[in-house]
Amino acid sequence: MAQERRVHLSKSAPEAYQALDAFSKAVGRVAADAGIEPRLTEIVQLHASQLNGCAFCVRVHVDRGVAAGLDADTIAQVATWRESGVFTERERAALELTEAFTFIADEGITDELYDRVGSILSEGEYVALSWIIVSINAFNRVAIAGRYPVPPRAAAQT
Known part of the structure; x- marks a missing residue:
């Protein structure tokens, strides 16, 4: 990816970014209250980031x-x-x-998906996961638009 300078949204409008960060923290509390464990939260956020092509968030x-x-x-x-x-x-x-939330413009959340997922997740889990996905999609867009760098790791970190 080109290394040209881009506007860094979090630095250019810190108040807006802080609001997004506060939103993310509120979503984390909703998730914890619904019993969404960190493992599942990270699986979902990793997959959304992969789907969006956000190397930084991956x-x-x-x-x-x-x-x-x-x-x-x-x-x-x-x-x-x-x-x-x-x-x-x-x-x-x-x-x-x-996948449905990340590509929501394609089909929305179909009745079939809603029913299938709803037969597995509780309403609280569905709500919490939905907000987690909304939040990570917002962060993906900020990082991608700003071309946040993902440098190679030092040999000791691999």
């Missing part, structure tokens, strides 16, 4: 996912979750919901 959520207990195999399988057997039914429902 890096962030791989690191956070490892801290939340995700292993390398699970992280590698997120992109191919439909063909993988490593995810629980609940995680698969969350991943499917992630």
Whole structure:
């Protein structure tokens, strides 16, 4: 990706970025109250970031996912979750919901998806995951538009 200078939205309008950060923290509290564990939160945020092509957020959520207990195999399988057997039914429902929200302009949240996911997740889990996905999609757009850099890691960090 070109290294040309771009407007850095978080620095150019810190009040707006702080509001987005506060929103994200509120979403985190909603998720915790609904029983959404950090592992699931990171799987969802990682997948949305992959779908959006946000390398910066993929890096962030791989690191956070490892801290939340995700292993390398699970992280590698997120992109191919439909063909993988490593995810629980609940995680698969969350991943499917992630795709629907991320590509919402394509079909919206169809009745079939809503019913399928709703048969697996509680209403509180559905609500919390929906807000997590809305939040990460907003952060993806900020990072992509600003071309946030993702430099190679030092050898000791790999």
